[in-house]
Amino acid sequence: MLELTDLSVHYGTVAAVDSVSVTVAEGEIVAIIGPNGAGKTSTLRALSGLVRPSGGRVMFRGTDISRWRPHRIVALGLSHAPEGRRLFPQMTVLENLRMGAYRRRDRDAVARTLGEVLERFPRLAERRHQPAGTLSGGEQQMLTIGRALMSGPAMLILDEPSFGLAPLLVREIRAIVQSINRERGVAVLLVEQNARMALAVAGRAYVMETGRIVLSGSAAMLRESPHVKAAYLGG
Amino acid sequence: MSIDLLVQALLNGFGLAMVYVLVALGLTLIFSILEIINFAHGEFYMLGGYVTYYVFAVFGVNYFATLGFAILAVGLAGVVAERLIFRYLRGKTLNAFIVSLGLLWVMQASAQLSFGVLDKPVPSAFSGIVRAFGLVISVERLVVSLSAIVLIAALYLFLRWSRPGRAMRAVAQDADAAALQGVDIELVSALGFGIGCALAGGAGGLLAPVFAVSPAMGALPVVKAFIIIIIGGMGSLPGAVVGGLLLGSVEGLGSLFMGSAAVNVLGFLVVILVLLVRPRGLFGGA
Ligand SMILES: Nc1ncnc2c1ncn2[C@@H]1O[C@H](COP(=O)(O)OP(=O)(O)OP(=O)(O)O)[C@@H](O)[C@H]1O
Ligand SMILES: [Mg+2]
Numbered sequence: 400m401l402e403l404t405d406l407s408v409h410y411g412t413v414a415a416v417d418s419v420s421v422t423v424a425e426g427e428i429v430a431i432i433g434p435n436g437a438g439k440t441s442t443l444r445a446l447s448g449l450v451r452p453s454g455g456r457v458m459f460r461g462t463d464i465s466r467w468r469p470h471r472i473v474a475l476g477l478s479h480a481p482e483g484r485r486l487f488p489q490m491t492v493l494e495n496l497r498m499g500a501y502r503r504r505d506r507d508a509v510a511r512t513l514g515e516v517l518e519r520f521p522r523l524a525e526r527r528h529q530p531a532g533t534l535s536g537g538e539q540q541m542l543t544i545g546r547a548l549m550s551g552p553a554m555l556i557l558d559e560p561s562f563g564l565a566p567l568l569v570r571e572i573r574a575i576v577q578s579i580n581r582e583r584g585v586a587v588l589l590v591e592q593n594a595r596m597a598l599a600v601a602g603r604a605y606v607m608e609t610g611r612i613v614l615s616g617s618a619a620m621l622r623e624s625p626h627v628k629a630a631y632l633g634g
Numbered sequence: 635m636s637i638d639l640l641v642q643a644l645l646n647g648f649g650l651a652m653v654y655v656l657v658a659l660g661l662t663l664i665f666s667i668l669e670i671i672n673f674a675h676g677e678f679y680m681l682g683g684y685v686t687y688y689v690f691a692v693f694g695v696n697y698f699a700t701l702g703f704a705i706l707a708v709g710l711a712g713v714v715a716e717r718l719i720f721r722y723l724r725g726k727t728l729n730a731f732i733v734s735l736g737l738l739w740v741m742q743a744s745a746q747l748s749f750g751v752l753d754k755p756v757p758s759a760f761s762g763i764v765r766a767f768g769l770v771i772s773v774e775r776l777v778v779s780l781s782a783i784v785l786i787a788a789l790y791l792f793l794r795w796s797r798p799g800r801a802m803r804a805v806a807q808d809a810d811a812a813a814l815q816g817v818d819i820e821l822v823s824a825l826g827f828g829i830g831c832a833l834a835g836g837a838g839g840l841l842a843p844v845f846a847v848s849p850a851m852g853a854l855p856v857v858k859a860f861i862i863i864i865i866g867g868m869g870s871l872p873g874a875v876v877g878g879l880l881l882g883s884v885e886g887l888g889s890l891f892m893g894s895a896a897v898n899v900l901g902f903l904v905v906i907l908v909l910l911v912r913p914r915g916l917f918g919g920a
Contacts, residue, residue: 470818481810487811490807
């Protein structure tokens with residue numbers, strides 16, 4: 400469903416992403432793990448149109464979207480919950496969720512999705528009239544995911560959803576990602592520094608270091624890899 | 635001093651301040667969407683003045699129709715300026731400073747060449763005065779202030795309830811996040827810049843009969859607009875309205891005690907006082 404081929408991203412002359420190839424099939428959960436500055440976020444920003452790739456190709460649902468601007472990519476069914484939450488702080492929880500459905504014209508369908516999202520995140524429902532800027536970190540992360548679901552996506556991109564959250568909340572996020580994938584059949588591309596969490600939810604994973612994919616395979620296989628064990632799972 | 639006199643002074647101050655709020659709202663709207671300050675904003679106000687001069691004073695078209703036309707024409711000029719120039723300057727504060735100063739110079743020089751350097755008088759569209767509750771106000775001032783208030787309210791309703799208005803608020807809060815929700819940033823930038831300029835054009839049309847029209851007419855309202863914005867907080871629309879009310883009342887009351895040159899200095903005093911207490915202005919965010 401998603402196919403990155405030899406994707407590169409340059410900032411000035413520095414390559415942040417260097418010929419990266421990643422695929423995600425229908426209904427799959429795929430993770431990209433790697434250390435700070437590896438180029439994970441840059442990869443995601445390139446595939447959702449926020450930065451122009453300097454080379455390579457992005458195919459989504461059979462369409463070449465390599466040079467598309469972000470608003471058209473969302474409309475095609477690819478929804479990106481960015482690193483650092485990036486909510487609209489002065490808008491309420493509800494307004495943030497409605498922004499997620501910005502391109503959808505069918506009011507009834509949007510109302511249905513809104514109902515589902517509020518059901519999935521009861522804590523957001525309780526705080527629906529609260530400005531997003533005043534939510535706790537965990538609630539903000541829930542809202543980021545909820546907002547990304549409002550477009551009714553076929554595929555969800557999550558950039559470090561567990562960042563800065565307590566272990567209990569990380570587990571909750573993990574369960575939510577799994578249930579979205581199972582119940583809705585939404586494919587997920589998950590970027591995480593928390594390799595333990597990522598390899599627990601994903602079926603397959605890629606390890607990215609200094610702009611390149613250095614290792615890839617099934618999550619089960621990567622959990623046993625000496626390199627992954629030493630560098631990401633703490634021995 | 636009687637209460638009537640004070641209220642009268644406040645009323646006089648508010649009248650023009652509401653028009654300066656229009657100019658300020660345009661500037662701050664553009665700032666919040668493109669993260670740049672357009673120093674040529676006063677020249678779009680000037681364009682509104684000349685449109686009013688030619689359409690209303692020369693061709694004798696109805697005043698309100700002229701005003702509507704000035705708003706549309708200057709808004710369109712703003713869209714063109716955004717597509718040709720400002721779209722490339724998003725977030726580049728310093729480049730935008732230099733480029734918009736250049737545009738200011740080009741627009742003023744073009745106005746001098748096309749329209750001449752002399753003031754062009756625009757006759758009053760309305761004569762007579764209204765008396766109520768012991769207060770006196772000229773019909774012209776009343777129309778000018780009420781028109782400005784109607785435009786401010788229209789902007790508020792647009793931003794609060796319309797779909798493109800919602801997109802503008804989202805872009806102002808986080809442009810990348812807005813793009814990821816499906817907002818076309820280029821479209822919002824062009825529209826926002828156009829609306830900002832349209833408000834300046836409307837202000838120019840409203841004040842054309844009050845002052846005369848000239849190539850350099852944009853300087854005064856822009857200085858007032860900057861005072862208002864700095865008081866209210868850069869990028870804050872409610873801040874611009876409150877800043878305008880504050881400036882209007884200070885200038886109105888000040889005019890009871892001093893001449894107009896001294897009154898113009900009062901605004902800067904208010905700016906200094908506000909910034910001492912709140913360095914980002916009354917409604918400025920973190
Ligand atoms: N806008 C930018 N301009 C210049 N360099 C950038 C920009 N964004 C990222 N970089 C650089 O590109 C490299 C990759 O950054 P990126 O954010 O993609 O890494 P990451 O894997 O997401 O890291 P983290 O886990 O810390 O989020 C880094 O060296 C970073 O400094
Ligand atoms: Mg990152």
